[in-house]
Amino acid sequence: EENKVTEEELDQIIEEAEKVEAEAQEVEAELEELGDETDAKIAQLEAALLSSEAKVKEQQDAVLRSKAEVENMRRRTEQEIDKARKFALNKFAEELLPVIDNLERAIQAADTENETVKPFLEGV
Template structure:
């Protein structure tokens, strides 16, 4: 072999070695690039999952805040309604003696006396007007004459034997009771049959 042929052979061998080294380097580079890409993909997937979890948590927080807001609004409306409903409770309680006194005036007035008759009619009209006015605001009378005794609405002053009344029924109403918007303002004071 001549020098030229040796040179050509050597160049061919060198080229093959270079190609082999290049191919190995390419394979290593490709493998490291794939590993790097897979690591990057895994990192991005983990970040995506974390972001999705954070979004879900924030959505849950927003829903809870909205629910709390609705609860606060509902409670405030209920409080306003209760305040409106029972704002008159103390005032109505102070009016009860006035009602009682007007009723006593009618019961004890001399209906035979002509001079007192006109006065009693005026008291009766005043009482009727007064009762109808307070009824507009939810005040109702408890007058349980002849009804079964109810401890939620009646206060028993005593018990008496009575052949004319059934056992445990109201036979005498000593003082009428009143409710304000279905809440007992004053129980009726009664005498109950044994």
């Protein structure tokens, strides 16, 4: 008789088993909800990471373009300075041509035998 379980004890065991099962289902539901929240948070963080990586790439590209633009501007400026120097030198030489021509004509027209004119001719 000791091994015999009364109907009342059996009902009590079944009731406790049902409570344990209900608690287990609640815990399982909570874990599932936490898992869903975690998955959502992971997805959100992954999206933020992708967005940040894209922004970094855009900024790196912008920096490279800016560097190239500055280098091109520096090169163009150097070329313009060289052109300006050459133009200034050419203009100066062109302005000197009439003066040189006049001096050469003056030398040709001068009396090379005159002693007072010789020092002037040597200076020219």
